[in-house]
Amino acid sequence: MSYTVLARRYRSQSFDDVVGQEPVARTLRNAITTGRVAHAYLFTGTRGVGKTSMARLFARALNAPDTFDPPTRPAEEPGGSGAANDLPAGDVQQRMADAIMRGDDLNVIEIDGASNNSVDQARQLIANAGLSPTDNARYKVYIIDEVHMLSGAAFNALLKTMEEPPSHVKFILCTTESHKVPATIQSRCQRFDFRNIPTQRIADHLAAVLKNESIEADEQVVWQIARLGNGSMRDALSLLDRLIATGESPLTPQTLEQMLGLPPQQMVIELVDAFAAGDVKVALEKAASLLAHGISQDQLIDVLIERLRQLMLIAACGEASDLVELSEDAKQQAGVQAKQFDPAGLTYMIAVCDNVQRQAKSSPNPRALLDAVIVRLALAEKMADVAALLAGGDGAEKKKPLTPARR
Incomplete structure (x- = not known):
């Protein structure tokens, strides 16, 4: 047929x-x-x-x-x-x-x-x-x-x-x-x-299509596909077609990650948790685990930037903002994580990631640059304390939430 x-x-x-x-x-x-x-x-x-x-x-x-x-x-x-x-x-x-x-x-x-x-x-x-x-x-x-x-x-x-x-x-x-x-x-x-279609509108349409096709899917999957569509309804529907073809039911984020070769979202969240805790060892191990899944360095930095962006929007505008393109469950989880940072700190972290992504393209040793930026992000809070000490502060009172030093 x-x-x-x-x-x-x-x-x-x-x-x-x-x-x-x-x-x-x-x-x-x-x-x-x-x-x-x-x-x-x-x-x-x-x-x-x-x-x-x-x-x-x-x-x-x-x-x-x-x-x-x-x-x-x-x-x-x-x-x-x-x-x-x-x-x-x-x-x-x-x-x-x-x-x-x-x-x-x-x-x-x-x-x-x-x-x-x-x-x-x-x-x-x-x-x-x-x-x-x-x-x-x-x-x-x-x-x-x-x-x-x-x-x-x-x-x-x-x-x-x-x-x-x-x-x-x-x-x-x-x-x-x-x-x-x-x-x-x-x-x-x-x-x-013709303007790009908002992620919310794409997600709503995908949900209606899934309902009409009698296919169950996790709400987070619908939002991920809508975001990956980048404003294009046809691209989003094509991705959904590929996901349905796997035969999985219900459709889960893990199925989407395996199909598209995306970094496991939970591991990305754990990596950002390591940044918040200032745990260099765990941060390096999480980054290495992501690369071991067959993810390229560019993909890793891309998804890390996107995660930090969502946290920045929540920290600046709140979970209820239309700018936050996440499912309700994902918003709540991201809201808890965002409380460990502030907008200025997250802006700094995004800039660091973007900078290393550009430098890595012309570097003979891009992995070293990636490891260095992972350590830099994990030590961001301590770097802020040193900057305060050099500026004449006592350096003893930590900022909460995190506000790393300017480069």
């Missing part, structure tokens, strides 16, 4: 379904209902945030408005091949809508800018744009994905057509790198910037 991946199976089917892009969806919906549909649009944003899904939904609303609830009928009446501009109803329009959402409709042409970037292909597109839409559709909609990959000659060939296209043609250009799209093209489009 063929399997459809989650990112495709749970593709948005209405403007309201597109997670995190409500302002764009609302504007496009209003443009259709008020008859103020432009001839060209530019959708820009990072990968997996809903650009192509929104383009298909927009094309569906234009050519099959009765499939929306409430129906959204464009006020303008372009020249089409239909019967006196009368829209088909019922099953005919639903079939058209389904074909558009699958990417199979003949009047909604999706083009990959990376593989169709020559001037000859652009000229062919222009020639076909002059033909009227078929099957009673109102418009021919050209969705050009990764449009920034078109050559300069191809952009020039499109320029005039995009400025004054036939009344039945709409262009939707999608790109992850808008700065590579010529200003002459951008000036002929209405631009919409």
Whole structure:
């Protein structure tokens, strides 16, 4: 049996379904209902945030408005091949809508800018744009994905057509790198910037998907996947697909760590506990154990920085802050650990980690630098006391919570 991946199976089917892009969806919906549909649009944003899904939904609303609830009928009446501009109803329009959402409709042409970037292909597109839409559709909609990959000659060939296209043609250009799209093209489009999707919104959607799939998962796993998505819903759903494929039930943080080769989170927490206790021996042993799990030095420093960042946010803003992207149980655990530090100390520790990460890339002995920074972080409190003594203090009264010395 063929399997459809989650990112495709749970593709948005209405403007309201597109997670995190409500302002764009609302504007496009209003443009259709008020008859103020432009001839060209530019959708820009990072990968997996809903650009192509929104383009298909927009094309569906234009050519099959009765499939929306409430129906959204464009006020303008372009020249089409239909019967006196009368829209088909019922099953005919639903079939058209389904074909558009699958990417199979003949009047909604999706083009990959990376593989169709020559001037000859652009000229062919222009020639076909002059033909009227078929099957009673109102418009021919050209969705050009990764449009920034078109050559300069191809952009020039499109320029005039995009400025004054036939009344039945709409262009939707999608790109992850808008700065590579010529200003002459951008000036002929209405631009919409798609923002990265907040981790909370991704986590909520993943939880809904898991519930619909009847799959149990630890709340911490959902949050970890949402964070790893880095604002991309598609990336998060792809990770979830990989995790489900392991066949484990329920899905646990350990399963995710093994699948992606991530450092065990509990060991990272224990390493930070060793920093708080000032125990150099335990800190070095915990770091060595993490590396023995097959974790690279860069990965170790990355997850250490992320852990220290979460503690810094809790120390500065409290556990309830929206900036803290952790499950409820993880927040409580991190809150206890954060009480052993203060924001200034954690800021210092993050800076030390970042510095050694950059230096290690050009060092002939990166492991020595890692061990040195582990010792430095574990001795941070004692370093603060020495600095106070040199500054004229008695050095006897320890700061609580920890505030290490400046370098």
